[in-house]
Amino acid sequence: MTRIGHSELDVFPLALGGNVFGWTADRDESFAILDAFHAGGGNFIDTADSYSAWVDGHEGGESERIIGAWLADRRPDGVVVATKVSQHPQFRGLGAANVRAAAEASLERLGVESIDLYYAHFDDPETPLEETVAAFGQLVSDGLVRDTAVSNYSADRIREWVRIARELGVPEPVAIQPHYNLVHRETETDIVPVAEEYGMSLVPYFALAKGFLTGKYRSTDADADGHTSPRAEAAARYATPQGLQILEVLERVGDAHGVSMASAALAWLRAKPTVAAPIASASKVSQVADLLAGATTDLTADEVAELDAVSEWTPADM
Template sequence: MTRIGNSDLDVFPLSLGGNVFGWTADRDASFAILDAFVAGGGNFIDTADSYSAWVPGNTGGDSERIIGAWLADRKPQGVTVATKVSQHPDFKGLSAANVRAAAEASIERLGVDAIDLYYAHFDDAETPLEETVAAFGALVADGLVRHTAVSNYSAERIREWIRIARELGVAEPVAVQPHYNLVHRETEDDIIPVAEEFGLGVVPYFSLAKGFLTGKYRSTDTEGQSSPRAAGAAQYATPQGLQIIDTLERIGSAHGVSIAATAIAWLHAKPAVVAPLASASKLEQLPDLLAGATTQLTADEVAELDTVSEWTPVDM
C-alpha cells in the first residue's frame, strides 16, 4: 500500500478508473471488474460525477450509481473512492453552492457517508478561487468529504489554492491528478515539482495514453478498429512512439509482464506518483493493470525509458 500525500489514505498503487462504467462496461461487466480488482488486492477506485453524461441515454452520475450499487451489494472493506465535481450537466463549475450540491448528490449515488477523496475536476475561471477553496474546506469540516484534491490545474493555480487554504485555515489538497505518461511528460516540468514541494500524491490519468501504451495500436490507420479510443491512441503511433513500445516490450519481457504493465511500472518509479490511474472495460484487461502496480523496474530500465521518451509528440 502507498499513502496519498499527507493523508491517512493507504491505497493499492493502482487506481481503477470508473470512467468506463456505464459506458463501455455495463453494470454486470463493471461488477465483475470491480470484484476482480479487489480480489487482486486493489482498493482505490476513481470516478467523477460527470461520467458518463456523453453517452446517449445517460445523464451523468452513471458511473457513481454503478459503483454505489456494487458497494452496497459487496460491502468491501477498506475501499477508497475518489470522485470529482465541476462537469456534471446539472452541477457545472465550482461555485460554493454548486460544490456543496454536487457533493451531496455524489454521496447519495455512491451510498457512502462521506467521499474519501474529492477532486475539483477542472479549474473554473468564472468563480473566485477563494470561494472554491472555502467550499471544499467546508465539506471537510462538515464531514461530507475526508480529503480534497485537484485535477487538471496548472502549477500556478495549485500553489494559489494551497496559499488560500492556509490563509483560511481549511483543509489543503492531498493529491493532484494530471495527464502524465511516457508520451506526455510535460507534467514533469511543472506539476511534479509542485507535488514534491507540498507533499501531494500524484495520481496520473491517461497512464496508458488512451490505450497506445498497451501496444495494441501500432499504426495510425484505425480502419476496422471497434474501440471508441482507437483514433486517439493511434495518433501516437509515430516512429518515435513505436520505439517506446519496442523498448517497453523488451523490458517487460525481462520481468514476464506486458507492455501495459511496464508502462504503469515506469510511472510508479517517478517522483510523487502514488497510484497511476487506468481503466478496464473488459475483465481480461485487468491482470495487466494489476501486474503494473507490483512490477519494480531497475534504475537502468527506468533511465532507458526516460531516454527513449525524451521527445514530445503532437499535443493531445
C-alpha cells in the first residue's frame, strides 16, 4: 500500500480506471472486473462524472453509477474512490455553484457520503482560480470530500492553486493526475518538480500509452495488426522505430520477471519519483491479472535505468 501525498488515503499502488465501465465493459463485466481487482488486493478506483458522455445515448455518470451499484452490492472494505468535475455535459466548468452541484450529483451516483479524492478534471480559464479553490475547500469543510486534487493542470497553475489555498487557509491538493508513460515523459520536467516541492503524489493516466505498451500494436498502420478501433489507431501512432525499441526492452524486462509488457510498463512508472499509483483500465476480467502484477512487480535499478535510456525520446505531435 502507498500513501497519497500528505493525505491519510492509503491505497494499492495501482488505480483501476473506470472510464470503460458502462462503455466497453457492460454492468456485469464491470462487476467482474471490480471483483477481480478487489480480490487481488486492489482498493483504488478512478473515475469521472463525465464518463462516458462521449458515447451516443449516454449523458455522463454511467461509470459512477456502475461503481456505486457495485459498492452497494458488495460493500467492500477500505475502497478509495476518486472522481472528477468540469467535463460532465450538465456540469461544465469550475464555478463554485457548479462544483458543488456536480459533487452532490457524483455522491448520489456513487451512493457514498463522501468522495475520497476529488479532482478538478481540466483547468477552467473562464473561472477565477480563487473561486475554484474556495469551492473545493468548502466541499472538504462540509464533509462532501476528503481530499482534493488536480488533473491536466500546468505546473504554474498548480503552484498558483497552492498559493491561493494557503492564503485562504483551505486544504491543498494532495495529488496530480498527469499524462505520463514510457513514451510521454514531459511530465518529468515540469509536473514532477511541483509534486516534489509540495509533497503531492502523481496518479498518472494513459499509463499504457493507449495500449501501445501492451505490445499489441507494432505497426503505424493499425489495420496491419488486425485492430481497427480508435484506440488502436491512437496506439499505433507510437509504433515508430524508436517506439519499437522501447517495446523490445520492455519485453525483455517483463520476461525477466515473468510478467507481461503491460505489467513491466506499470512497474517502471511506479518506480518514478512521486508516482503513487498509475491508472490502468481493463475492459475484460482476463486483463486484471496484468494490472495487479504491475502493482506488485519491482524492477531493479538497472532495469529502470535501461528503460529510461531507451525512452529518452518523445514522438512528434503526441
